[in-house]
Amino acid sequence: MLSRLISCNLFSSCLLEFDLADDLKTGDVVMRCTTPANAKMLSEIINCIVNEQEYTTMRVISEDEERSYLESLSEREAVFIAEAGGKIIGMQSIDSPYKWSDKMEHVGKMGTLELKDYRRQGLGKKMAEKTLSFAKLCTYEKIVTFVLADNVSVLRFYKSLGFKRVGTWKKQAKLWGEYKDDILMEIFL
Numbered sequence: 104m105l106s107r108l109i110s111c112n113l114f115s116s117c118l119l120e121f122d123l124a125d126d127l128k129t130g131d132v133v134m135r136c137t138t139p140a141n142a143k144m145l146s147e148i149i150n151c152i153v154n155e156q157e158y159t160t161m162r163v164i165s166e167d168e169e170r171s172y173l174e175s176l177s178e179r180e181a182v183f184i185a186e187a188g189g190k191i192i193g194m195q196s197i198d199s200p201y202k203w204s205d206k207m208e209h210v211g212k213m214g215t216l217e218l219k220d221y222r223r224q225g226l227g228k229k230m231a232e233k234t235l236s237f238a239k240l241c242t243y244e245k246i247v248t249f250v251l252a253d254n255v256s257v258l259r260f261y262k263s264l265g266f267k268r269v270g271t272w273k274k275q276a277k278l279w280g281e282y283k284d285d286i287l288m289e290i291f292l
């Protein structure tokens with residue numbers, strides 16, 4: 104079990120420490136914060152879900168692209184992974200969509216991806232406990248997420264966590280030649 108201390112030195116005024124040694128366990132599943140060393144496995148999971156052609160607007164990504172993303176994360180950003188039997192089965196991220204703004208540092212963005220066989224077993228909710236407490240410690244005040252309008256399971260998932268629908272971007276994505284709306288959701292921590 105990886106034990107990692109993330110220190111969030113925020114706005115140079117307060118030092119927060121988040122000890123991930125108490126990795127959350129649910130049954131055989133272990134959850135922890137990932138490192139760039141997992142880039143290969145993470146890119147494979149992302150690509151599995153991309154290839155389902157239903158849930159995400161991401162394209163197929165390479166191991167190197169995933170590694171660069173993981174290396175670029177600041178102290179206030181993290182990707183949490185759920186592992187079962189040494190295999191990564193799901194991930195949840197918190198990152199800052201407004202890295203170049205000092206007026207929106209209180210806003211974080213959340214994303215969740217799980218392999219098909221592990222969905223609807225409470226894993227997403229368990230990961231969210233960890234992810235949202237990390238977000239609070241990092242002084243985010245609200246978290247946003249964007250969900251394709253016809254992705255009913257994800258809309259219900261975020262609603263179950265307390266997220267509210269706050270708007271719609273029309274024709275925000277084009278999947279296989281068909282326009283899709285994107286639903287904007289937010290939760291205040």
Ligand SMILES: CC(C)(COP(=O)(O)OP(=O)(O)OC[C@H]1O[C@@H](n2cnc3c(N)ncnc32)[C@H](O)[C@@H]1OP(=O)(O)O)[C@@H](O)C(=O)NCCC(=O)NCCS
Pocket residue numbers: 152158159215216217218221222223224225226227228229249250251254255256257259260261263
């Ligand atoms: C959406 C997803 C993240 C949910 O994670 P999960 O582990 O399956 O969700 P949980 O089992 O923790 O469910 C929590 C709650 O979410 C809602 N929910 C989750 N999946 C649902 C589904 N298929 N249909 C209806 N409600 C659903 C329910 O309210 C559920 O609570 P309940 O089981 O007590 O009714 C997961 O199914 C997934 O990875 N989907 C594919 C990838 C994806 O679309 N990611 C989002 C891209 S924006």
